[in-house]
Amino acid sequence: MIDKQPIIDTSQSKELDFLLTLLREENKSEEIIPSKEINWSYFLKLVKHHRVCPLVYLKLKDTPDAVPSNVIEALFQEYKKNTFKMLQLTGEMETLDKVFKENDIETLCLKGPPVAYDLFGDISLRMSKDLDILVREEELEKAESILFSLGYEKEEISTVLNEIKWRHHHIAYYHPNKKIQVEVHWRLQPRPMKRASFEELWSRKRESQVTKHPISFMGKEDLLLYLISHGARHGWSRLRWLKDIDQIVRKKDINYKYFSELAIKHQQKHLVGQAFQLAHLFFQTPVHKELQSIVNTKRANQLGGKALPFIKEMIQFHVHSQPKSLEKSYKNYLFSIKTKRQKCYFLIISFYPNSLDERTFRLPKSLYFLYFLLRPFLWSWRKLKKPVLF
Template sequence: MRKKVLVNHKPKSKELSLLLRLLKAEEEININSSNELMLLNNINWCFFLELVDHHRCYPLVYSKLKNIDENLVPSHVIEALYHEYKKNTFKMLQLTGEMEHLSKVFDKKHIPLLFLKGPTVAYDLFGDISLRMSKDLDILVQEKDLEGTDKILLSLGYKKEEVQTILNEIKWRHHHIEYYHPEKKILVEIHWRLHPRSLKGASFKELWRRKRKSTLTDQPIYFMGKEDLLLYLISHGSRHGWFRLRWLKDIDRIVRIHNIDYKHFNSLVRKYRQKHLVGQAFQIANTLLDTPLHENIQNLAVTRRAISLANKALPYVNEMVQFHRGTMPRELAKSYRNYLLSIKTNRQRLMYFIILFYPNPLDEKTIKLPKRLYSLYFLLRPFLLFWRKFKKTHY
C-alpha cells in the first residue's frame, strides 16, 4: 500500500492538529519527541473539548490521553473526557441490550433486520463498544415489512415521529422514520432504503445475502458485509460533508483491520455509481488520518473530481460546521445545497429535480384542495414553489 497525497490541508488550529494526531494514533500517546511536546503547548483546552464534542470522538481521545502526565494535560480535561466516555459506555450498553431485545421480538415475527451502525459497528471496528459513540439504533427493513415493524415498535412503547405527508410523499422523498421510547430514552431509526432515493444503493435482499452475524450478543444480530459497510459509511459521510471526524475514523479502521476484497468492493462502487464518493473519502481520510490507499483504490482517489470534492468538504472540518435539521444560516444552507449537487452524478441530479417536483405538505398549506383533487398538486407544484419564493423575498 502506497500513500499518495494530492490534497493540501493545513489544520486551522493547534487544537485540531492535536485531535488529528490523537485519532491517527493506534495506542495511548507517548510523548517521546519534541514535535509531540510542541503539540501540547499553548492549547486552548476549552476549545479542544468543544472540538472533541463536535467530532464525537470522546472515547477515542480519552483512551489516548487517560494516562498522560497532568503537567501536560490538565486534570480537569481528563476528567471531562472520562465523564463523557463513561456516559457513552452506559449508552452503548443500553443500546446493545435494546438491540438484542428487538432482534428477538422481530425474529419471532419473522421480520429480518439489518443493523446499520451502533454497537455492532463499534464492536466490529474497535473490538470494544465503548470506543465509538452512538445516540440511536439504525435498522434496515424491507419496505413490505414497514407496517409490521410499525405495529411491533408501537406495541413495545415506542412513539412514532409525527411527519406530515400527502400522496405517500414520505416513502418517495425520505428513506427512514424515527421512533422514540420515552421511558428508555432510546431513538430507533427505521430505514427502508440505505440512502435518499436519488442515490442508488443495494437492495435489502442483496445486503441480506452478504450479511455478517455479530458476535457481540448471544441472540443472532445481523449487519452488513465488510464491503457493503465500507461503501455505506462512505456514502453517509459524503452526504453530510464529512463534518465529523468520527466518520473518517470509521473508514480508517475498517480499511486497517479488515481484509477488504477490493475486487468485490470496486464492483459495488461501479454498480452503484459511487466512484467519485469513494475517491473523495479516501483522499480526505488519507490527508487527515494517513489512511492507506490500496493499489485498487488509487485509480478512484487520484482523479480530478475526487480531489475537487475533497477540497470542497475539507473546510467543513476546519470550520467545525454541522448540518442538521432545522434552520441553518442562509449562506451555510446555500453552500450545503451546492455541495450536495456537486456530489451527484448527472442521473442523480435528474432524479433529484424530479423528486423536487413531487408534492409535499407545504403545498397543501399554501393552497387547500379536497383529497379527491390531490393529484392536481403535481401540476400546481411549480407555481406553488415560485409563489412561496416570491413571498419570502418580498416580506
C-alpha cells in the same frame, strides 16, 4: 499512495491538529506532547462535536502532566456516559431483534453496537445516539406495529401523497420511557442514490457476537461502502465518520477488487475517492492499489476540498436552523456529489409535492393530485417570500 496534488486549503487550527495527532493510529500516548498555546475549551468543543470522546480519552488519560486535569475529567465523563448509552442500546437492540425474528421479520443492524464492536473491538469506543435497522420495504408497516406494541412513538412528519417514500429513506421512532430512538430504514440511502437490495445485503451479512443472541449486520465491503456514502451525504462534518473508514481499512481484510466493483455498480466511486482523499489527509489512511484509479482523480480531489470547510468549522447539519448562506452551501455540495444521472432524477423528484405545498395553498385531500400541476407556482411563490395562502 495518493498523488501530491493537494486538497484546497489544508491549514487547520492548533486544536484540530492536536486532535488529529491523538486519533492517528500510529501515534502512541507517550509520544503525544500538546502545544502550550492550545485553547483547551475549544479543544473540548472540537472533540465533542466530532464524536470522538472515548478515543481521545483513552489516549490522554495516562498523560496527566501534559493535559489539564479538568480536560481529562470532562473527557472521562463523556466516555462514561457513552459506555452506559452503548450498553443500553445493546440490550435494546437484542430485545428488538428477538421480537422481529419471532414475527418473521429479518433485520440488518446498520450502525450502533455491532459496528462499534466490529471496528474497535469494544462498544464503548464509538459514540452512538440511536439504533438504525434495515427492513424490507414491504415489511415496514409490520415493523412499525411491533414498535408501537413495545411503547415506541412515531416521529411526526407531514406528508402529502405519501411523499415520504420518495424523499426519505427511514422513519424515526422514540421510546419516551427508555429515551431510545430507533430509525427504521427501507433504503440505505435516499433517492436518487442507487441502492443495493435487501436480498443482496442479506446474502452477504455477518453475525455480530456483541450479544449472546446473534445480530445480523452488513458484510465488510457493504459496510465500508455504506459508511462512505453516509459520511459523504453529511459532508463529513464529523471526524468520527472518517475515523471509521480508517479503522475498517486498517483492521479488516477487505476484498478491494470486489469493493471497487461494488462502488462502480452503485455509482459511488467518486464518493469512495473523496472519502480516501480525506481519510489519507487527516489520518494517513493507506490506499490499496486496487483503489488508486478511483482515488487519484480530479473529481475526488475537488469533492474532498468541498467537504473541508464542513469539517473544520464544526457544521451541524440537521440539528437546528442554519444561516441561509450555509444552507445554500450544503445544498450545492449535495448536488455536486450526485452523478449526472442522479442529478436528472433529483430534478424529476423535485416536482413531487410536499407538505410545504399543502401549507402554502390548502386543498381538500380529494384534490391533492393538483399539487403536481401547482408545485412550480407554489415554489416560486415561496421564493418571493409571500405570506401563506389559505
